[in-house]
Every structure is written in C-alpha cells, then in structure tokens.
Amino acid sequence: MLKNKRLLLVTLALLLAAIVVLGMKIAYPSHRVVAFSLLGLGWLPLMASYQINRRLLRIQKHKIKKKTRPFLPHGIVALVLIAAFYVTWALFPVERSPLLGMTGDELRSGLSDDLSSYLMLRESADDLVETFEANGLLGREVNSLSRAERGTIRSLWRDGAMAFLEFDLLKGKYRGFYQIDYVAEPRLHSDTFLLAYMAYVAQYNACLQIVEMVDGNEFMETLLNEEGEGIPPDSYFFMKQRLTNPNVMLRLNAAAAYYALVRKDSGIDAGIVADFEIRRKALVKSFGANAEIFVENPLAILERAAFETLLPVQKNVAVQMSHIRTARRDYLITPEILAECQPRLEPGDILIQRRNWHMTNIGIPGFWPHVAFYVGTAEEVEAYFGELGFPPLDTLRALHPEAMVAMRTVADDGYPVRVIEAIRPGVVFQSLETSARCDYLGVIRPNLTKAEKFKALLGAFSHHGKPYDLNFDFTTDNMLVCSELVYKAYRAAGELPLQPEVISGRRLLPPNRLAEQAVASMGEGQAFSFVLFLDAVEKSNSIVERNAEAFKESWQRPKWDVMQD
Incomplete structure (x- = not known):
C-alpha cells in the first residue's frame, strides 16, 4: 500500500511539473512538448500502481459487473438526455426575446x-x-x-x-x-x-x-x-x-x-x-x-489556465522577496557621495544599480539587477534643453501634467526629485539620494542629440503612474519593469543598440543584458559614453570610483560577487 501511494505521488508531482512548465513557458518554445512529455511520463507510475491493484480488481471483477450491468441502460439514457439538454439550451435560450x-x-x-x-x-x-x-x-x-x-x-x-x-x-x-x-x-x-x-x-x-x-x-x-x-x-x-x-x-x-x-x-x-x-x-x-486552430485553441486554454494559476504565486513570491535583505549594514553609496557625483550627471543618463544581500537578486539574471532614468530637477531640465527653441517645462506640463506635478515635488527623504524609475509600486519619481542609494552604481550616457533625449524624456514621462509588471513582459505598455521603462523611453527617441530577448516566452531585456549591450557599443563615435562607476568593496565597507574599463567588465561578474578586492 505504501509503494502504491508513492507511485501516485510521483504521478501527481509530474502533473504539477507539467503545469509549471506550461504556465511559466519553461524551455520555450518547446514548453508544450516538455509539458506533454512530463504528462506522458506520469502515466508510467500510474500504470505501475494499476498493476499493483490489478489482482484485487480481477477478484472483484465479476461482482462489479453484476452490480453495474443493470444500470448501463440508465447511464446511456442519461447521456442522451444531457446531450439533448445542451443542444436545446444552446440553440433555444429560455429568456423571453425582446x-x-x-x-x-x-x-x-x-x-x-x-x-x-x-x-x-x-x-x-x-x-x-x-x-x-x-x-x-x-x-x-x-x-x-x-x-x-x-x-x-x-x-x-x-x-x-x-x-x-x-x-x-x-x-x-x-x-x-x-x-x-x-x-x-x-x-x-x-x-x-x-x-x-x-x-x-x-x-x-x-x-x-x-x-x-x-x-x-x-x-x-x-x-x-x-x-x-x-x-x-x-x-x-x-x-x-x-x-x-x-x-x-x-x-x-x-x-x-x-x-x-x-x-x-x-x-x-x-x-x-x-x-x-x-x-x-x-x-x-x-x-x-x-x-489546426481546433488543436491550438484547447492547448492555449490549458496554457492560459496554468499561467493564471501560477501568476498570483509568482507575484506573491516576488513581492515577499523584495522585502528581504540579509544584511543589516546600510548601503555603501551615501547621499554625501551622490552629492559629489551629481554635477557630472545630465538629463537622459541611465543609472545602472546593484544592492547586495537582496533576495530579489536571486531571480534576476546577471550582476546588475536594476536601472533608472535620470531626469534632473526642473531647473536642470530647463537649463539643459533650453537651447532647443521651445520651453521644455511648458511642453512637459502640457503633455504630461500629472507627471510634472510629481516631478516638482520634494521627495519623502527631503531631497529634490531627479529620477524616474519602475520599482515595485510602479513608475514613480524619486530623489537621486533614494534611487541611487545602493552598493554599486554605473552611469552611462546615450550619445544622442538633445532633441532626441527630450523625446526620450517625454517617453519616460508618458509611463508615469503605470503599475509594475510582475509578469516581466516588454510586449505590453500598460505595466512596466525598470529596464522596460528605459528601453521604451529611448525607443520613443530613436534607435539605440538595445535589443530585447525572448526568455521563457516573454520579450524582455534584463538590466545586466542592457549593460552588456551598452558596453558593446560604448566609446568615441558609438552609441554610449561612460560617465561613472562606483564600485563596492565589501571587505572594507567602502566605495571606490573605477574607470570605464572596469565598468565594461562589470556585467560579467557572477551574481554573488559581493567580496570585491
């Protein structure tokens, strides 16, 4: 009996694994083949369990037939009645016609x-x-x-x-x-x-x-x-x-x-x-x-049912992990360090960030897990884009009034708002001192005209207030993740050599992959320029400013690179 239960548990485990593969599109684009292979494997322990009980079934076979045979006509008639009821209900609804x-x-x-x-x-x-x-x-x-x-x-x-x-x-x-x-x-x-x-x-x-x-x-x-x-x-x-x-x-x-x-x-x-x-x-x-649509549609329903079953679990896990940090020390990049670096930043710069000891780093591929869009204060925007021949703040206010109100407020930490980013609540404005309060900070600058950067700014502002996309899919615009905000802001301005990839059936560009692609096009006459790299030294709890070459290699660091020399 214990062996029989174990076999049934194996069948159940394979069934659950198939649901996970189908819903999360693991091994995409072959996820359906993998899922149905797991379902097929599930029959093996099930048949083994059947063989164990076969002897008992053989003994009881004649008794079962004797008890069920008189009810066979009733079952057939019941099936006919159910089919007739379904056809009648579908073709002739009982509501009174207008x-x-x-x-x-x-x-x-x-x-x-x-x-x-x-x-x-x-x-x-x-x-x-x-x-x-x-x-x-x-x-x-x-x-x-x-x-x-x-x-x-x-x-x-x-x-x-x-x-x-x-x-x-x-x-x-x-x-x-x-x-x-x-x-x-x-x-x-x-x-x-x-x-x-x-x-x-x-x-x-x-x-x-x-x-x-x-x-x-x-x-x-x-x-x-x-x-x-x-x-x-x-x-x-x-x-x-x-x-x-x-x-x-x-x-x-x-x-x-x-x-x-x-x-x-x-x-x-x-x-x-x-x-x-x-x-x-x-x-x-x-x-x-x-x-083929008669085969495709039922499969799509199964896939969707699996996805909708697992998505709340995925969202809950992601939210819970975002609250967990396994170190008590403060982040190594302080407001004082950021105050020294801030004059080197320009509207449109991309901030690439990492915070050590966060559980969310487990689920995000690569060394860099977060990016943000540097806007600057209203005064910085006015000064930087003023030469374009139109009032930039008036244009932003006319097109995105709610975003402008949020931009011109003082952040909760008392510092001026300078950054727009997609974090767990959604697309929000933050102070630099809150957004870049991390352990590692890289800053890169797209080599675009100011007119193109202003279009990117407009693109970023257009997403203000949208919720965070816990499904991590770049295809849609109604919810966004951090790298998606940066990518789509610059897609509104022109072409940059940033290319989303298909991962588990979703189009996305993880922050570390964004850094890798930017580094590949970094230098004089190329798409990006290096601005800044603040590197953490865990052994001494200190920050070291490193050069462009060090930043270009940073994306290759292992996910658990927390003990730098």
Whole structure:
C-alpha cells in the first residue's frame, strides 16, 4: 500500500511539473512538448500502481459487473438526455426575446434599421481586414514596430473590437427569432433568423481572417490582448477562442441546416443575400484550411489556465522577496557621495544599480539587477534643453501634467526629485539620494542629440503612474519593469543598440543584458559614453570610483560577487 501511494505521488508531482512548465513557458518554445512529455511520463507510475491493484480488481471483477450491468441502460439514457439538454439550451435560450414585445410593423421597421446596421458593420469588418492585409502589420515582429506602427495596430484593433461588440449586440437581439410564429409570420420569422445568421457569418469570417494574419505571432497576440485605449482585456484571446467554441460551432451548423428550410420565405434584398451566400461558402472552405486552430485553441486554454494559476504565486513570491535583505549594514553609496557625483550627471543618463544581500537578486539574471532614468530637477531640465527653441517645462506640463506635478515635488527623504524609475509600486519619481542609494552604481550616457533625449524624456514621462509588471513582459505598455521603462523611453527617441530577448516566452531585456549591450557599443563615435562607476568593496565597507574599463567588465561578474578586492 505504501509503494502504491508513492507511485501516485510521483504521478501527481509530474502533473504539477507539467503545469509549471506550461504556465511559466519553461524551455520555450518547446514548453508544450516538455509539458506533454512530463504528462506522458506520469502515466508510467500510474500504470505501475494499476498493476499493483490489478489482482484485487480481477477478484472483484465479476461482482462489479453484476452490480453495474443493470444500470448501463440508465447511464446511456442519461447521456442522451444531457446531450439533448445542451443542444436545446444552446440553440433555444429560455429568456423571453425582446422581439415578442414588438408589433409586426415595429418589427419590420426595426429589421430595416438593423439591416442597415449590419451592412455598416459588415463594411467596417471588411475595411479592417483589408487595412491589416494592406499594411502587413499583424505579421510583423513586435520588436520591429515603431511607436507609430504600434499605435496604428492598437487604433485599428480598438475599432475592430467595437465592431465585433456591435455584431454581438445584433446577434443577441435576434437570437430569439424562433419565438416568432413561423406559420403566422413566415417572412418575419425568416428575416429575423437570417439577419442573426448573416451577422454570425460576417463576424466569424472577419475574426478568422485576422487570426490567419496573426498566424502564431505570439507577441502580436500579447499586444492585441493588452487592455487600454478603449480595448477590453484579452480581447484577441477571447475572439480566437470563440472560433472553436462548441456553442458557436453548434449554432453555425444548426443555422446552416435551418437556412435551407426558410430562405425561400425571406424578404431581404437579393443582393444582400447573394453577398451572404458568397461569405457562407468562403466560411465552409476556411474550416478545412484552418483545422489546426481546433488543436491550438484547447492547448492555449490549458496554457492560459496554468499561467493564471501560477501568476498570483509568482507575484506573491516576488513581492515577499523584495522585502528581504540579509544584511543589516546600510548601503555603501551615501547621499554625501551622490552629492559629489551629481554635477557630472545630465538629463537622459541611465543609472545602472546593484544592492547586495537582496533576495530579489536571486531571480534576476546577471550582476546588475536594476536601472533608472535620470531626469534632473526642473531647473536642470530647463537649463539643459533650453537651447532647443521651445520651453521644455511648458511642453512637459502640457503633455504630461500629472507627471510634472510629481516631478516638482520634494521627495519623502527631503531631497529634490531627479529620477524616474519602475520599482515595485510602479513608475514613480524619486530623489537621486533614494534611487541611487545602493552598493554599486554605473552611469552611462546615450550619445544622442538633445532633441532626441527630450523625446526620450517625454517617453519616460508618458509611463508615469503605470503599475509594475510582475509578469516581466516588454510586449505590453500598460505595466512596466525598470529596464522596460528605459528601453521604451529611448525607443520613443530613436534607435539605440538595445535589443530585447525572448526568455521563457516573454520579450524582455534584463538590466545586466542592457549593460552588456551598452558596453558593446560604448566609446568615441558609438552609441554610449561612460560617465561613472562606483564600485563596492565589501571587505572594507567602502566605495571606490573605477574607470570605464572596469565598468565594461562589470556585467560579467557572477551574481554573488559581493567580496570585491
């Protein structure tokens, strides 16, 4: 019995491991293969456990058959009743249709108006598909998109999401067509049915064509799923899942059969019906061409369920780890040291930081775990960007008034605000004395014009107040991590040789990798210049200022490099 329990525990452990691999996308892009391999391995101890109990089952076999055989017909009938109930519930909802409260004339008038709405929605869906086909943006790598192109995608997708919602409202209004007496009002019955069916087909076709254009571009899916700007959360995911939803498939197939019976009674314009016939035939053909979606969607649901199960755990662990520091000493870089270094900083500088003895360093790859964006005080911004020919503070105030209010306040530590960064609460302004109160500090400067740096400043300010992204994904803009804020601020200004990578299915650029990429393009005539490197010496609890060569090698230090010579 003990051996049997151990085998079952092994099966359970393999199942949990598969869920973790699937949800966290470990071994991406082969995470699904790994997860299902673990599930397959889980059958081995399960079958071994079965073999242990096989003898007992053989002894009890005749008794079990004798007890269960009389109930077999009941089980079959119950399954038939359940299936019939499901079909009836899906096709004929029990709620009273709003159509029943209307007179015949009101119905005819409403049908005429809603038919016009259908035509407009059909045209909107066609325009959306044609525009995406023409610009090719849905097939592009997300990382290659400019800010304007991302904005175009989001704007078009918002319009599409609204059109699909309007289609849903139209279908919902006429889904109770069957409550109109076919014998007494055959034309009204047929027209209300046909309007709902045409809306179903037009919406389904448009959704399917968009899915074909995205075609496995996972990060584009993430971008379309991002909430904000009038777009509901996970809109693309739910749209794609609807294509294979059992209720939708049942209604489409039942509607196709019913259409053959009642189309002769319809009074809808022949041209509209002819266009619908073309769309309906195209839809039937598309099912065979997109058969893989019927496999992909269930896998996506499993993956999403695993992710949503594990994400709260991941977030809680990250938050708890952020509170843990295993040393009692203060940070080695003091406000006095920072006061001496501050005159060497300029707006737009990138601060690369490390604090020893923090548990969060465990989960962040490499030596450098944090970066921040140096802004300077309002006076420094005015002096630095004043030569651009426009008032920089007035421009910031006009475009980002709330961020300007936060920038011009005195920090909690009594020092002036000079830094914007993404930390655990979100994107906030901090004093230099709080932000750079650490053990190691590197400062690098993008070799851009002041106009380009001001655009980066605007880009950083545009993210003020957004929450911290505990999912660590650069694809979306509604939540950010520290290196994402710096990267996206400078993406708004122009190109820098900073390139996010795909790690566990997420696009991201860890701070240490950002430092490595910057060092590779550092020097005269290159993208970055060295400004400052304050290096901790743990043995003497002191700080040593080192040169550019030392900083260029710093990213190669091991994660646990806390005992410097």
